Amino acid sequence: MSVYWAVDSVTAQNVANAFKSEYGINLSFDRIPDSGTLRTRYFAEAAAGAPGADLVITTDTPTLDAAVQKGYMLPVSQWDVPDISQVPSAFVAPNFVTAGLFTLNNVFINTTNVKPSEYPTTWQDLTKPMWAGQLISDDPRQVDTTMSIFAELDKLYGDSYIKALGAQKLTYVQSLVSGAQSVAAGEKLGAFGIGQIHINPLLQSAPNAPVKLIKLSGPVFGAEWDLGLSAKAKDPAAARLFISWLFSPAGQQAFNKIIGPSVLPNVTIPGFPPLGDDYARLQPVSAAGQTKLLGMLGLNS
Secondary structure (H helix, E strand, O other): OOEEEEOOOOHHHHHHHHHHHHHHHEEEEEEEOOOOHHHHHHHHHHHHOOOOOEEEEOOOOHHHHHHHHOOEEOOOOOOOHHHHHHHOOOEEOOOOOEEEEEEEEEEEEEOOOOOOOHHOOHHHHHHHHOOOOEEEEEEEOOOOOHHHHHHHHHHHHHHHHHHHHHHOOOOEOOOHHHHHHHOOOOOOOEEOOHHHHHHHHHHHOOOOOOOEEEOOOOOOOEEEEEEEEEEOOOOOOHHHHHHHHHHOOHHHHHHHHHOOOOOOOOOOOOOOOOOOOEEEOOOOOOHHHHHHHHHHHOOOO
């Protein structure tokens, strides 16, 4: 059975090993983190009648929706996997189910250069003078999730807050994995809109780095890993068995071990607080909304 997968390779191996140990079935994971590459490849294969993956796990939900509309994937109502019923409705959509997520309402700081008394605890703290020219963010012009974070912050705290963030002369990067490394090296004081998944590569190579991930007050939000099922899966029985297992306690433990909390309310992942009612799913931003946000951040010139 094969999966197109945007999650990190360590998690892929954890999942493959656990599933094979349980059922003796080999999983082939092809990591495709770029949503444009995923869509182009999967759609071309599916249009030819031979999708290269039985399942797709991605944060790119528009691709999953489009795949169902084209008949390349099945809507959830046709999956015939009873275990899906235990997933909270917030994580079940007509065309996909959320397998896991990583929270992004955090700031990552260098503890050598930031004193404990200076640790930010609110989003408003990031507009203090000490953070001017010292903050890293993913680039909202290139990362849809980051654009959605700015839209959520605008909804929560208003236009004046987004303008204040923009005035901090943020450093925009293409990946917060490299951004985390810059913070650890002391090149910047902190990075925001960042999750555990971004800092794992750093901590694996430098577990004693002088850094700290701090949850900021307010609603919890993040990016979801959503699962889609191919209509012409090569091994549909194995694919459905995998979905059933993935939404069991064992499957959730394997998938979320180094990522974040489980979507199932009865499963706790060590090191991650369970999700509460304050979790807010980030929403896509319209073209007009993007233009407005980029203008307030000083990025539309």
